[in-house]
Amino acid sequence: MIELENVAYSYGGGELLSDISVKLAPGSFHFLTGPSGAGKTTFLKLCYGALLPTAGHVRVFDADVRGLNRDAVAGARRKIGVVHQDVQFLDHLPVADNIALPLTVSGRGAEAQNGDLNELMQWVGLTHRAAALPAELSGGERQRAAVARAVIMSPDVVLADEPTGNIDWEMSQRILRLLIELNKMGKTVLIATHDLSLIRAAKAEVQARVLRISNRRVQLAGADL
């Protein structure tokens, strides 16, 4: 589904990631952990074609991202839901329209009217905030709205970058449960986080592989987690 083969990424003259080979199989659940600045966000961006590797190959749905034009990258992103660390919304649109944005840009805006959107907003507990502007949401509500936007197209893969950052434990658990539920629906999930308690909580409910970025390389984490 998404495969990184001997990937390296350099930025500003220094190598941030080196010789990384990871395969995200369909239906798998992965955590990516590591200290702040280790390259977790860069790793995720490589996975959805926002960055190109300086060495090696990134294959998304069997296509090398280097060979994809911008329209093809856009097409691939419709099959990958992304929850960003710094959640990005269109500030002038209400929450409901922001969540429906992937449908709108893919010409399926009408589908948002037929109940799918309401169902999804109910699922993330934001029905009462549908008409609010993003700036009016709390941190937890923004994260849940971001999760809802990431999954509204029923993507094959969900990549979440620190989806529980800056929110309380209870809300973190709620978002984690949403992502686990998605995985149980057959979606591939990768969560980048430095919150080890979140990983422990997830492992009780789902079979997850934990990858750790250390010294520019990615390795499978041991039993210390």
Added chain:
Amino acid sequence: MILDQKMLRGLVAGDRQADRIVPPTGFTAQLTLFAAGAMAFLAVFALALSFAAGRVADRWGDELARTSTVRIVAPAGQATAQVDMALAVLSTTAGVESARALTSEEQQALLAPWFGADLALDSLPVPRLIEVREAQSGFDAAGLRLRLNAEVPGAFLDDHTRWRAPLVSAASRLRLLGWIALALIAAAVAAMVTLAANAALAANAQVIAVLRLVGATDGYIAKAFIRRFTLRTLIGSAVGALLGTVAMLFMPSAGADASFLTGLGFQGATWLVPLMIPLLTASVALFATAFAARRALEALS
């Protein structure tokens, strides 16, 4: 390629949801509307100037090319005889359709603007004039001059070439200037829209990043900006063209003695031409925004 058939169909059909993804920018929108309106208003006048100059050039060229004047300068006692002799020569000249001597009243009318209506022609050594109309084939001016010189000593042939050419040339240049003004207005619209679109795209880099994150193609993003700027330009220029056309309606009408200024305006079907200005400026805006969007999206990728 940002602009293709699908994109153009989408631009015409519109997409209310897509239109909303670009944040409203009140001040920029008003400036674009105003600038487009002002340009369209000026374009109406440039068009009117071109058409009026064209009409004048055609009229001067056509009317003066087919007439000539024979001037008889002779002592008072011989003037009438020389006029008759000249008319006789003209009547036997190939290519002359008709020739007639102007009456005293007609000559008086010609001089009235300078000397007043009650001028006594007999008191002045005013030459007698013969108006000559050419046939389609035209006549041999040089040969006619020689004959007149030989047979009518006081006759001088003026075929208007001397002053017709610069007048027609001036009118033609004026017409050309009108078209150049129109081209410059179109270029100014393109520059203005490109600048406004560039500013909007730069100000909305974050919006573009979000749209790309959720899978929007460059064509989709560009379409949202292109449609907005094209519509603004269309509306602004439609208002400007309408005001310009109304202003032309209030220009002094061209009567029988129409001069260039009183004839400045549209006639007949040319009144429909200002309708093309909003379409033209909107087309310019469409291509200018597409160009700006393509560059901006490449730079932001």
